[in-house]
Amino acid sequence: MKYCSGCGASVSLQVPEGDDRRRYVCGSCQMVHYQNPKIVVGTLPVIGDRVLLCRRAIEPRHGYWTLPAGFMESRETLLAGARRETWEEARAVTCCEQLYAVMSIPDADQVHVFYRAQMELPDFSPGLESLEVDLFALQSIPWQKLAFLPVKRVLTSFVEDHARGKFLFREETVTGEME
Amino acid sequence: MKYCSGCGASVSLQVPEGDDRRRYVCGSCQMVHYQNPKIVVGTLPVIGDRVLLCRRAIEPRHGYWTLPAGFMESRETLLAGARRETWEEARAVTCCEQLYAVMSIPDADQVHVFYRAQMELPDFSPGLESLEVDLFALQSIPWQKLAFLPVKRVLTSFVEDHARGKFLFREETVTGEME
Numbered sequence: 148m149k150y151c152s153g154c155g156a157s158v159s160l161q162v163p164e165g166d167d168r169r170r171y172v173c174g175s176c177q178m179v180h181y182q183n184p185k186i187v188v189g190t191l192p193v194i195g196d197r198v199l200l201c202r203r204a205i206e207p208r209h210g211y212w213t214l215p216a217g218f219m220e221s222r223e224t225l226l227a228g229a230r231r232e233t234w235e236e237a238r239a240v241t242c243c244e245q246l247y248a249v250m251s252i253p254d255a256d257q258v259h260v261f262y263r264a265q266m267e268l269p270d271f272s273p274g275l276e277s278l279e280v281d282l283f284a285l286q287s288i289p290w291q292k293l294a295f296l297p298v299k300r301v302l303t304s305f306v307e308d309h310a311r312g313k314f315l316f317r318e319e320t321v322t323g324e325m326e
Numbered sequence: 327m328k329y330c331s332g333c334g335a336s337v338s339l340q341v342p343e344g345d346d347r348r349r350y351v352c353g354s355c356q357m358v359h360y361q362n363p364k365i366v367v368g369t370l371p372v373i374g375d376r377v378l379l380c381r382r383a384i385e386p387r388h389g390y391w392t393l394p395a396g397f398m399e400s401r402e403t404l405l406a407g408a409r410r411e412t413w414e415e416a417r418a419v420t421c422c423e424q425l426y427a428v429m430s431i432p433d434a435d436q437v438h439v440f441y442r443a444q445m446e447l448p449d450f451s452p453g454l455e456s457l458e459v460d461l462f463a464l465q466s467i468p469w470q471k472l473a474f475l476p477v478k479r480v481l482t483s484f485v486e487d488h489a490r491g492k493f494l495f496r497e498e499t500v501t502g503e504m505e
Binding site for chain 1 (some may be wrong): 327328330331332333334344347360363364365398399400401402403404405406425428430432433435437454495497499
């Protein structure tokens with residue numbers, strides 16, 4: 148950030164009065180430009196004993212597998228955003244969604260929110276941001292070709308919960324990178 | 327938003343190629359300026375059978391009671407943010423936090439995340455943004471003087487859960503205004 152989005156003058160990093168963090172502050176109109184974490188919403192679409200994954204057609208992690216997810220938009224709910232992303236990336240429709248994981252990712256300034264979601268029909272196809280979309284049995288999940296650590300965590304939780312026949316919502320913090 | 331924060335030229339609302347929503351796009355460098363919901367994090371601090379509320383020293387809703395909460399900052403986790411806000415607004419320290427409510431508030435472009443939190447000691451005092459801070463028995467919660475609907479929802483849930491002796495995490499959408 149170099150310029151004030153309100154008046155176009157230059158901004159600089161400084162601690163506003165009464166604050167204790169450096170913010171971008173406009174040198175002309177004094178507007179403080181706060182920067183906050185973004186929310187990523189997505190689903191873990193399930194049909195029978197299989198889960199739906201998308202292979203990314205975009206960077207970062209082009210060619211790697213992921214769950215349908217993306218940035219929450221203005222004026223939508225978490226669930227509406229998760230369904231929208233599932234449609235955009237996998238042309239899949241889900242129902243009976245259950246909040247499954249809320250993950251703080253401080254290194255990326257993001258919070259990821261995933262729902263377990265049922266697909267009533269095995270209908271799907273790649274959206275613009277996917278090379279391919281496919282259903283995977285749990286023993287066939289491409290662990291070495293997953294795009295992101297939060298996705299790996301959600302899938303790992305799902306496999307564990309599936310084995311014991313009980314699915315538990317979880318909140319956690321995810322740090323580090325994919326190996 | 328009137329000017330590009332990257333180059334200072336004028337922005338205009340248009341649908342970028344491959345997108346389906348209007349965004350602020352720079353007429354010079356073509357940077358797309360996305361706007362996304364913000365996260366508000368807070369606690370419901372509990373000691374014995376009493377809860378801690380703060381009376382707001384700032385607008386909006388100056389003079390009304392609220393739970394300690396505020397915008398999540400960069401590079402922190404949800405829980406770290408909730409603890410920070412509790413300290414900033416009520417000079418209270420909590421422990422044993424349990425995620426209690428995740429609320430989509432589409433009209434405000436926000437997601438609110440509240441933890442049930444234990445106070446080990448009845449130590450608290452007003453921070454800069456509070457006129458006063460006090461403990462309330464559940465039958466004494468100032469329902470008519472609460473600042474925000476999400477706070478009312480969290481407190482209502484807590485009173486209900488307390489009555490049946492079982493606290494359940496809940497996800498919901500909150501719309502409308504305080505009466």
